Amino acid sequence: MSVAKEGFEPLIVAFCCNWCSYAGADLAGTGRMPYPANVRIVRVPCSSRVNPSFVIRAFQRGADGVIVAGCHPGDCHYHSGNFFTRRRLSVLRRLLEYMGIEPERFQVRWISGSEGAKFAQVMTDLTADIRALGPNRKLRDAL
Amino acid sequence: MKKIDKSKLEDLWGRLAAEQDLFLPVQQDSVVNFALWQEGSRVNLEAVNSLLPPKDLLFPQSEKIFSYKRREGELSFEEAPGSGPQVIFGIRPCDVRSIELLDPVFFKEPADTFYKNRREQTTLVSIGCLEPDTTCFCTAFGIQPLDAEGADVMLYDMGTAYLVSPRTEKGEKLAEEMGELLEEAAGAEEEGLQQQQEAAASAQEHGLDLDGVFEKLNDMFDHCIWEKFYRRCLACGTCTYLCPTCHCFDIQDDGSPEEGQRFRCWDSCMYEDYTHMGHGHNPRPGRRERVRNRFMHKLNYFPKDHDGVYHCVGCGRCVQKCPVNLDIMQVIEEIGKEGVGGEGHDR
Amino acid sequence: MNLTEKMRQEAAQILESKEADLVIGWGGGEYYWQSPPLFLEDAAGAAELAFSPFIVNNLAKYLLEELESHEKAALFVKGCDTRGINRLLQDHRIQREAVLLIGVPCAGLADREKLKAAGYDAGLLQVERQGDSFILTLEGEEGAREVPAGEFLLDKCLECRYPNPLVYDRLLGEEVQKPRERDPMARVREVQKKPVDEKYAYWQEKLSRCIRCYACRNVCPACNCRECIFDQNAPRWVGKANQLSEKQNYNIIRSFHIAGRCIDCGECQRACPMDIPLMEINRKIIQDLTELYGEYEAGIDPTDVPPLGTYRAEDPAGFSER
Ligand code: SF4
Numbered sequence: 001m002s003v004a005k006e007g008f009e010p011l012i013v014a015f016c017c018n019w020c021s022y023a024g025a026d027l028a029g030t031g032r033m034p035y036p037a038n039v040r041i042v043r044v045p046c047s048s049r050v051n052p053s054f055v056i057r058a059f060q061r062g063a064d065g066v067i068v069a070g071c072h073p074g075d076c077h078y079h080s081g082n083f084f085t086r087r088r089l090s091v092l093r094r095l096l097e098y099m100g101i102e103p104e105r106f107q108v109r110w111i112s113g114s115e116g117a118k119f120a121q122v123m124t125d126l127t128a129d130i131r132a133l134g135p136n137r138k139l140r141d142a143l
Numbered sequence: 144m145k146k147i148d149k150s151k152l153e154d155l156w157g158r159l160a161a162e163q164d165l166f167l168p169v170q171q172d173s174v175v176n177f178a179l180w181q182e183g184s185r186v187n188l189e190a191v192n193s194l195l196p197p198k199d200l201l202f203p204q205s206e207k208i209f210s211y212k213r214r215e216g217e218l219s220f221e222e223a224p225g226s227g228p229q230v231i232f233g234i235r236p237c238d239v240r241s242i243e244l245l246d247p248v249f250f251k252e253p254a255d256t257f258y259k260n261r262r263e264q265t266t267l268v269s270i271g272c273l274e275p276d277t278t279c280f281c282t283a284f285g286i287q288p289l290d291a292e293g294a295d296v297m298l299y300d301m302g303t304a305y306l307v308s309p310r311t312e313k314g315e316k317l318a319e320e321m322g323e324l325l326e327e328a329a330g331a332e333e334e335g336l337q338q339q340q341e342a343a344a345s346a347q348e349h350g351l352d353l354d355g356v357f358e359k360l361n362d363m364f365d366h367c368i369w370e371k372f373y374r375r376c377l378a379c380g381t382c383t384y385l386c387p388t389c390h391c392f393d394i395q396d397d398g399s400p401e402e403g404q405r406f407r408c409w410d411s412c413m414y415e416d417y418t419h420m421g422h423g424h425n426p427r428p429g430r431r432e433r434v435r436n437r438f439m440h441k442l443n444y445f446p447k448d449h450d451g452v453y454h455c456v457g458c459g460r461c462v463q464k465c466p467v468n469l470d471i472m473q474v475i476e477e478i479g480k481e482g483v484g485g486e487g488h489d490r
Numbered sequence: 491m492n493l494t495e496k497m498r499q500e501a502a503q504i505l506e507s508k509e510a511d512l513v514i515g516w517g518g519g520e521y522y523w524q525s526p527p528l529f530l531e532d533a534a535g536a537a538e539l540a541f542s543p544f545i546v547n548n549l550a551k552y553l554l555e556e557l558e559s560h561e562k563a564a565l566f567v568k569g570c571d572t573r574g575i576n577r578l579l580q581d582h583r584i585q586r587e588a589v590l591l592i593g594v595p596c597a598g599l600a601d602r603e604k605l606k607a608a609g610y611d612a613g614l615l616q617v618e619r620q621g622d623s624f625i626l627t628l629e630g631e632e633g634a635r636e637v638p639a640g641e642f643l644l645d646k647c648l649e650c651r652y653p654n655p656l657v658y659d660r661l662l663g664e665e666v667q668k669p670r671e672r673d674p675m676a677r678v679r680e681v682q683k684k685p686v687d688e689k690y691a692y693w694q695e696k697l698s699r700c701i702r703c704y705a706c707r708n709v710c711p712a713c714n715c716r717e718c719i720f721d722q723n724a725p726r727w728v729g730k731a732n733q734l735s736e737k738q739n740y741n742i743i744r745s746f747h748i749a750g751r752c753i754d755c756g757e758c759q760r761a762c763p764m765d766i767p768l769m770e771i772n773r774k775i776i777q778d779l780t781e782l783y784g785e786y787e788a789g790i791d792p793t794d795v796p797p798l799g800t801y802r803a804e805d806p807a808g809f810s811e812r
């Protein structure tokens with residue numbers, strides 16, 4: 001399912017929890033740590049707010065890759081949200097792979113508010129991976 | 144009469160497909176459905192009935208009406224592309240009749256142009272049924288299993304060949320396209336046909352009698368009979384989606400302020416939101432009302448508006464596939480047993 | 491006394507003594523394979539109950555609506571059905587006191603498709619279980635034929651681990667011994683082995699058939715939300731257009747919503763009119779949950795917590811935690 005990769009700019013949707021990963025993105029910004037403009041951030045209160053439907057909808061509406069980022073286990077600002085995230089999205093990730101979606105296209109990461117550099121690195125790596133994979137044509141119909 | 148040898152069918156399909164879209168019953172897993180023919184398609188002309196009726200080819204499960212785009216503040220619209228000529232090959236007589244029942248619904252002014260365009264460009268090549276399935280009861284509605292009145296071309300299965308009988312102008316045109324693939328049939332084959340016809344007409348064992356059902360239903364709206372049927376219903380709508388005559392639809396939008404489409408898609412009276420009004424009221428609040436509506440529509444409302452013709456063709460799909468065995472044959476029988484104006488009329 | 495008679499007697503007695511004001515069981519039909527769910531409020535109707543090797547409908551879900559208008563409902567349940575009861579109890583959708591469970595130990599049910607494939611359908615009038623055989627009553631001269639039951643059992647019955655009811659108030663007949671004869675996860679492993687693009691193509695072929703009737707949801711005892719997201723209009727989570735991506739969307743989300751809660755009853759796949767192998771999706775999730783978070787079978791113990799409803803700090807992750 002890979003299409004011509006030349007000049008391909010992947011579209012990446014990043015669901016970032018407000019308290020850690022979004023703050024991490026902020027820090028990357030204020031610290032002038034560059035990361036690719038391909039990443040579109042959607043701020044969510046907690047990683048556990050991410051409904052699997054958000055992920056599917058993102059692919060349906062044109063995302064080439066989706067990442068969910070939250071606080072490190074134990075640091076969730078709602079006490080245990082990301083522990084649930086971990087279970088849920090682990091299962092979802094395997095399920096998507098089973099349905100034929102390349103696992104690289106759906107990632108979950110823990111990025112704290114002080115990890116601006118990690119944020120930039122994760123997004124840079126992810127963008128490179130997706131660029132190598134090519135545009136996503138799966139879970140998607142032309143309107 | 145002309146005939147075509149079964150060994151020449153692949154050639155025939157290749158030839159027809161070059162001129163128009165050709166749809167045939169194609170097998171996938173255990174399922175036979177009409178699909179666009181391509182070389183190598185697993186065509187199955189033996190299955191009596193496709194799982195989904197071919198109504199989808201005239202009235203698709205969803206179809207775009209228009210799409211829109213907004214670019215730099217400019218809003219532009221694009222109409223759905225028109226449809227081209229198509230042949231539905233191997234449609235059974237019950238399904239041909241179902242199309243004759245859909246015609247007045249969609250042709251009624253103001254005519255539904257999407258349906259009309261497709262219908263006018265569709266040629267129906269029907270195959271008669273030698274052996275009915277156990278749930279076939281088309282004869283109860285006066286349908287001849289071996290002869291579809293509304294077909295453009297009728298094919299009769301004679302074992303190694305099909306007898307070919309063009310019925311309409313479109314049918315003649317198609318027969319011309321078949322050209323030298325057709326041969327002259329022998330007299331004996333035509334005689335065989337007559338016998339087949341008689342055998343097929345009596346092969347169905349349903350023993351259903353529709354006499355009086357319509358009239359009885361006139362005052363069975365509040366009858367207790369519906370209690371008996373609705374409770375097991377799961378409201379899945381399978382019976383309506385699989386039904387060749389059901390034709391309800393909804394109109395929906397999909398997309399964003401920047402771009403999207405308006406489309407129509409099948410709907411079903413078995414669904415909760417079917418009659419859910421904007422202000423929250425639902426005149427058919429439960430399954431009781433919905434199940435009743437389905438049978439009333441088929442056996443009373445539709446005939447009321449269409450010269451007494453029932454809105455079921457006895458294809459048996461709903462009987463086969465309803466997960467809880469809500470069997471329309473049984474419903475018809477039970478209605479038949481009720482006396483007009485008798486007990487149970489006031490629930 | 492055969493099972494049909496026992497069922498009738500039991501139902502009549504329950505209704506007469508007012509032990510419950512509703513009995514839900516299975517009736518008969520015109521065809522040998524029909525076994526419609528039957529609702530009785532009055533002892534006279536009990537004669538319509540019929541036991542056959544086609545009593546496949548899981549009646550548990552009817553409780554949701556019927557208990558709104560009845561005080562207590564008596565229900566006939568097979569082994570697999572009782573996991574559905576436990577599901578509803580665990581989800582606090584029914585109260586144990588409001589149901590009277592009449593357990594039916596189950597030696598396995600017949601598969602009409604397998605009978606058809608062997609040439610039995612037209613002319614078949616009745617199928618009865620007798621020991622290790624099915625007795626087929628045929629139209630015409632032959633009358634009856636005995637065939638080995640094992641060849642005509644539903645796949646789910648070959649894969650069944652709980653033929654005897656797990657929760658019941660009364661049992662009709664003796665408990666059965668019925669070892670699991672097939673590994674339910676075999677298909678999952680086969681699909682899993684395919685390269686990723688082949689998996690996609692495999693599911694594309696299957697799911698493109700989906701007509702989104704939602705029979706799979708409606709029949710499912712684990713799908714018991716008061717309002718289902720697939721019925722919501724605003725926001726609309728899954729569009730109504732007949733497009734592959736919406737069908738994939740629906741099927742992925744449906745199976746995910748019952749992750750850790752699916753009782754492996756196979757009703758969704760049975761109800762699916764389009765022959766989509768839904769159990770291959772549901773079981774993939776069951777398998778992964780077990781691999782990641784430990785062996786768990788839903789609907790066995792109504793007091794435990796399903797795996798996605800809990801966590802441990804030291805859980806492994808199915809993604810990189812770097
Ligand atoms: S109601 Fe049932 S039998 Fe009648 S036409 Fe529709 S699907 Fe066929």
Ligand code: SF4
Nearest residue numbers: 376377379380382465
């Ligand atoms: S197929 Fe059966 S269960 Fe489904 S809506 Fe129709 S009658 Fe009800």
Ligand code: SF4
Nearest residue numbers: 569570596598647650
């Ligand atoms: S799965 Fe088990 S309990 Fe359920 S019908 Fe089959 S054998 Fe009986």
Ligand code: SF4
Nearest residue numbers: 700702703704706762
């Ligand atoms: S029952 Fe089958 S066809 Fe209907 S929605 Fe479910 S998967 Fe699709």
Ligand code: SF4
Nearest residue numbers: 710752753755756758
């Ligand atoms: S998903 Fe299917 S197998 Fe699982 S509980 Fe629901 S109906 Fe049963």
Ligand code: FES
Nearest residue numbers: 017046070076077
């Ligand atoms: S608040 Fe960051 S994961 Fe819950």
